[in-house]
Amino acid sequence: MKKQEILAIIKAGNFNKIKFAVADIDGVLRGKYIHKDKFFNAVDNGLGFCDVIFGWDCADKCYENSEITGWHTGYPDAKAEIAMETFRQIPWEENTPFFLGDFSNDPKYADAVCSRTLLKRIARQSxxxxxxxxxxxxxxxxxxxxxxxxxxxxxxxxxxxxxxxxxxxxxxxxxxxxxxxxxxxxxxxxxxxxxxxxxxxxxxxxxxxxxxxxxxxxxxxxxxxxxxxxxxxxxxxxxxxxxxxxxxxxxxxxxxxxxxxxxxxxxxxxxxxxxxxxxxxxxxxxxxxxxxxxxxxxxxxxxxxxxxxxxxxxxxxxxxxxxxxxxxxxxxxxxxxxxxxxxxxxxxxxxxxxxxxxxxxxxxxxxxxxxxxxxxxxxxxxxxxxxxxxxxxxxxxxxxxxxxxxxxxxxxxxxxxxxxxxxxxxxxxxxxxxxxxxxxxxxxxxxxxxxx
Missing domain, CATH: 3.30.590.10 (Glutamine synthetase/guanido kinase, catalytic domain)
Structure with missing residues (x-):
């Protein structure tokens, strides 16, 4: 489905929120619900997502040995990109629209910590x-x-x-x-x-x-x-x-x-x-x-x-x-x-x-x-x-x-x-x-x- 078709579905739909998620290093999906107005802005401009998702473990305990992020960096926002090709609707949540994302356009995180970006790079090499x-x-x-x-x-x-x-x-x-x-x-x-x-x-x-x-x-x-x-x-x-x-x-x-x-x-x-x-x-x-x-x-x-x-x-x-x-x-x-x-x-x-x-x-x-x-x-x-x-x-x-x-x-x-x-x-x-x-x-x- 093309980007404009997806946006048209969401504009016409009877819902006000979008569900969005990214994967941490353990493959645990970390996400949030966002208002659809914020979603439309994020499609072109990206979405701020606290980089603690790359600074803690599967039990939400912050790493003490991480260099990329931690208490020493203040846990700033990373820039997440919405992967439009991942659009689907959640049938057990009243067909709420859902998207995955990654950090492929944020150079601080793309090469070091974002697992989806790593896979994209290897697939491109292939x-x-x-x-x-x-x-x-x-x-x-x-x-x-x-x-x-x-x-x-x-x-x-x-x-x-x-x-x-x-x-x-x-x-x-x-x-x-x-x-x-x-x-x-x-x-x-x-x-x-x-x-x-x-x-x-x-x-x-x-x-x-x-x-x-x-x-x-x-x-x-x-x-x-x-x-x-x-x-x-x-x-x-x-x-x-x-x-x-x-x-x-x-x-x-x-x-x-x-x-x-x-x-x-x-x-x-x-x-x-x-x-x-x-x-x-x-x-x-x-x-x-x-x-x-x-x-x-x-x-x-x-x-x-x-x-x-x-x-x-x-x-x-x-x-x-x-x-x-x-x-x-x-x-x-x-x-x-x-x-x-x-x-x-x-x-x-x-x-x-x-x-x-x-x-x-x-x-x-x-x-x-x-x-x-x-x-x-x-x-x-x-x-x-x-x-x-x-x-x-x-x-x-x-x-x-x-x-x-x-x-x-x-x-x-x-x-x-x-x-x-x-x-x-x-x-x-x-x-x-x-x-x-x-x-x-x-x-x-x-x-x-x-x-x-």
Whole structure:
């Protein structure tokens, strides 16, 4: 929809407010309602937004190690831009107009802290190389009975999933909460986040859904909005949804797998597909996989951003920790899915559902492009058995502390994302490590259960 068409809809609509949001470094959407007169002015002139959103963590505690903003700067306004292409209306809020934004036109924040701007930059580099990146993220998440207040009052004990038992792909269990399933599918469609599929997953109260693929920036927008929308729709049913990577050590974790392919700029040819190859994999696809495997250990915090993330990456339960790839092998870090020209793609299985989609999708694309630029040979043989056991090919860092230290010192990370971003982001991950409370066994649930 063109800009003037969007403005006409809002002018003619029977509403006085607009909802607007930007993503912080954790992928949490921070937003506000604004009068539509202010919106019309902001379309051309931008919108002031307190830069504290880049100076605090997911619990609103101000960083003490941030240089870009803090008490020492007085937390001034940053200049947010409204991304007109993200326009949609919220069906569960009387069709209130909604927009995402970023800080791409504010030089202080664009390169160092704005994750959406970083993704735009990487996507632009891809197109300059002749590649149109087509992506989608799929999510697994747990759902619990009760309100946020009730769950917090229980100190996150005796949590009651919306369904009992380990019922993956269960038609029976999805019927138990048919109204919730129906609202998720239909309301997300109306909110311009169409789902390719949705089903119960292994674990009590677990659902998995895949958002239909799109250009990478639109796919990341939809991924962030998907998580927020699911939580809001869950509230309507007296449920709470959590996207924690591993809320319970005895249950499977929650993946945020990233499907990806590169097409020509007209989106007519899948450049990962080669009809003449025995595997149907092009040389470009092989370079891309080699880039992912090379870069993964250097940039892991962008795929596993919290201490809790590493409880999922334990080598089993559908979450990889080895530097492996295989053809249609779900035990590997990289699952190659060669098929038809339309469907040939890669699934990166390392990310959890607790990611910032702008960072996770951007990091995946940047790593793949690194492989193409440097024509990295795919020297690691494909895994045909259990990839969790193939530790000889390399193993990912097993804690956020180790992964952050490696990224902070990485020449590859600085090349892919720029020194300003790497410095700020790794400082925030160091801070995140420091927030652990060894005297409180529930600290991860209190911190990540609802917000992340």
């Amino acid at each position: 197109e300059e190389m002749g590649f149109k990146p087509i992506f989608s993220q799929e999510f697994e998440w747990f759902n619990f009975q009760g309100t946020p207040s009730e769950i917090a009052a229980s100190n996150y004990t005796d949590l009651q999933p919306i369904t009992p038992g380990m019922f993956g792909y269960s038609i029976l269990r999805s019927s138990l909460n048919h109204a919730f399933f129906n609202d998720l599918f239909e309301l997300l469609q109306q909110f311009d986040i169409p789902l390719e599929g949705m089903h119960t997953e292994t674990g009590p109260g677990v659902i998995e859904a895949t958002v239909i693929y799109d250009d990478i920036l639109a796919a990341a927008d939809k991924a962030l909005l998907f998580k927020s929308a699911v939580k809001e729709i869950a509230y309507r049913h007296n449920f709470v949804a959590t996207f924690m990577a591993k809320w319970n050590k005895n249950l499977p974790g929650c993946g945020g797998h990233i499907h990806q392919s590169l097409w020509d700029l007209d989106k007519k040819q899948n450049l990962f597909f080669n009809s003449e190859s025995d595997t149907k994999m092009s040389q470009t696809m092989q370079y891309y996989i080699a880039g992912l495997l090379k870069c993964l250990p250097e940039i892991l915090p962008m795929f596993a951003p919290n201490p809790n993330s590493y409880k999922r990456l334990c080598g089993g339960d559908w979450a990889p920790r080895t530097l492996t790839w295989g053809i249609d092998n779900r035990t590997c870090a990289v699952r190659a899915i060669p098929g038809s020209e339309k469907s040939t793609r890669i699934e990166l299985r390392v990310p959890g559902s607790d990611t910032n989609a702008y960072l996770a999708l951007g990091a995946s694309l940047a790593a793949g492009l690194y492989g193409i630029k440097n024509k990295l040979p795919l020297e690691i043989a494909p895994t045909t058995g259990n990839g969790y056991l193939e530790t000889g090919k390399g193993v990912l860092p097993d804690s956020l502390e180790k992964a952050t230290k490696k990224m902070a010192e990485s020449e590859i990370a600085n090349e892919l994302f720029g020194e300003a971003f790497v410095k700020h982001f790794t400082l925030t991950r160091e801070w995140e490590c420091q927030q652990s409370d060894k005297n409180d066994s529930q600290w991860e649930l209190k911190r990540y259960f609802e917000i992340i």
